[in-house]
Amino acid sequence: QGEWYFDPVNKKMYLYSSIDPNSMKTEASAFASTFMASNQSYFSIENIEFKGSFKTNINILNSSYMEMKNNIISESGGEAVFFVDCSNINYDKNTIINTNSNALGFYNCKNIIANSNEIHNVGLRSGMGKGYTGVNMYYQMQNCTFESNIIDSVGYNGIFFGGDSITIRNNVITNFCMTLDDGAGLYTGGDGILKFHNRTLQNNLVMNGIGACNGTDDPDYTAAEGIYMDDITTNVEIINNTIAYSSRGIFIHNSNNISIIGNTLYSNKTQILFVHDNIAPKYPITNCNVNGNNFFSK
Numbered sequence: 293q294g295e296w297y298f299d300p301v302n303k304k305m306y307l308y309s310s311i312d313p314n315s316m317k318t319e320a321s322a323f324a325s326t327f328m329a330s331n332q333s334y335f336s337i338e339n340i341e342f343k344g345s346f347k348t349n350i351n352i353l354n355s356s357y358m359e360m361k362n363n364i365i366s367e368s369g370g371e372a373v374f375f376v377d378c379s380n381i382n383y384d385k386n387t388i389i390n391t392n393s394n395a396l397g398f399y400n401c402k403n404i405i406a407n408s409n410e411i412h413n414v415g416l417r418s419g420m421g422k423g424y425t426g427v428n429m430y431y432q433m434q435n436c437t438f439e440s441n442i443i444d445s446v447g448y449n450g451i452f453f454g455g456d457s458i459t460i461r462n463n464v465i466t467n468f469c470m471t472l473d474d475g476a477g478l479y480t481g482g483d484g485i486l487k488f489h490n491r492t493l494q495n496n497l498v499m500n501g502i503g504a505c506n507g508t509d510d511p512d513y514t515a516a517e518g519i520y521m522d523d524i525t526t527n528v529e530i531i532n533n534t535i536a537y538s539s540r541g542i543f544i545h546n547s548n549n550i551s552i553i554g555n556t557l558y559s560n561k562t563q564i565l566f567v568h569d570n571i572a573p574k575y576p577i578t579n580c581n582v583n584g585n586n587f588f589s590k
Contacts, residue, residue, distance in 0.1 A: 386409045
């Protein structure tokens with residue numbers, strides 16, 4: 293039901309439907325983006341609904357001193373909102389719904405504040421997107437705060453972060469890794485070249501790592517972690533978070549200089565796991581401070 297095909301030669305769209313299609317509302321995106329800005333400064337986008345695009349819905353390049361507030365961005369064929377080489381951004385009280393790829397992306401950006409936003413239904417159609425993450429902060433990020441956001445029903449990571457001086461606190465992340473496995477509610481990794489500092493994950497609620505094991509050689513194994521410090525991660529504080537109903541509550545993999553303090557981890561398959569293996573043999577688990585946490589299973 294609802295399967296469709298576009299014939300590019302005859303410019304016709306075919307739809308399989310068991311009921312009369314004329315009784316339904318059918319829409320298709322006509323433009324790659326609904327909003328684009330490049331080399332702009334000092335502007336705001338407020339109280340607008342942006343609906344439908346077959347690539348990036350809102351695409352902002354090399355711009356600074358901007359505000360996005362109280363907008364709704366929905367039905368994105370690719371990414372919903374993407375900032376590249378931007379700085380001094382306030383992104384507040386926006387809602388992203390139904391995007392095939394990443395919901396909110398930043399590449400090589402600095403001085404970002406994102407508060408009280410909601411993200412729902414990201415990358416839930418297998419094979420239809422290039423990324424399936426709620427918030428994607430690529431490695432060259434500086435001075436970013438993500439606070440009091442809600443992220444629910446995501447194909448892969450809830451938040452992927454990289455860079456220096458990153459604070460992620462008071463967020464609610466639920467139902468993640470629904471399309472792709474081997475991810476987390478909060479995820480980062482390193483490349484062995486750049487070394488980042490001053491990253492804090494604090495007071496977040498992370499629940500329901502679903503996992504996507506169908507089609508694998510072990511359909512009973514899921515890898516949907518609550519917080520995942522993957523290969524060659526350094527200098528992260530994990531403080532006072534609550535994590536439940538995931539594969540591993542906290543997974544430290546070939547990483548070091550991690551502080552894990554005051555967290556509550558319950559009813560995960562494993563509450564906390566440290567692994568050093570031959571994927572990154574030169575990066576052992578050292579200088580980790582694990583103190584004052586509660587780990588328990590039913």
